Amino acid sequence: MAGIMLRSTAFNDHDLLPGRFSREGGNVSPPLEWSQVPDAACELVLYVEDPDAGKTPFLHWLVTGISPRSDGVAEGGVPLGGREWPNDFGNTGWGGPHPPAHEDPHRYFFRLYALERPLELPETPQVTDVQRALTDKEIASGTMVGTYYR
DSSP states (O other), X not given: OEXXXXXXXXXXXXXXXXXXXXXXXXXXXXXXXXXXXXXXXXXXXXEEEETTSSSSXXXXXXXXXXXXXXXXXXXXXXXXXXXXXXXXXXXXXXXXXXXXTTSOOEEEEEEEEEESSOOOOXXXXXXXXXXXXXXXXXXXXXXXXXXXXX
């Protein structure tokens, strides 16, 4: 599978996320940039998960239907053509990091997928629903990780 280059101007891969992106610090989504999306892509899907939150990963952001001709999203924005879904806080859109106080830093995986056909999801998808729906549809992907602790 081909690789999408995914990066942010606000933090580097595996670095600490600035506080303004956290739930208590402003709760705005970070700016993201991407490149090397295959021409065959019909849509992009972006999601952010915290695999350190418990038995199942915590969904912080899910956006589907993103234009494959887009090249990023501004801080606090929604990617071009994108539809935001409910996160595991129960709100639609970005839900910033909010791990329990005094725990080791949690990891936040930003995952971008190029798909050859549209994604079909239940009304309130969980991370496992997204992963299952991506099977046999993805043609390229990119990942970056931010960390956060309180």
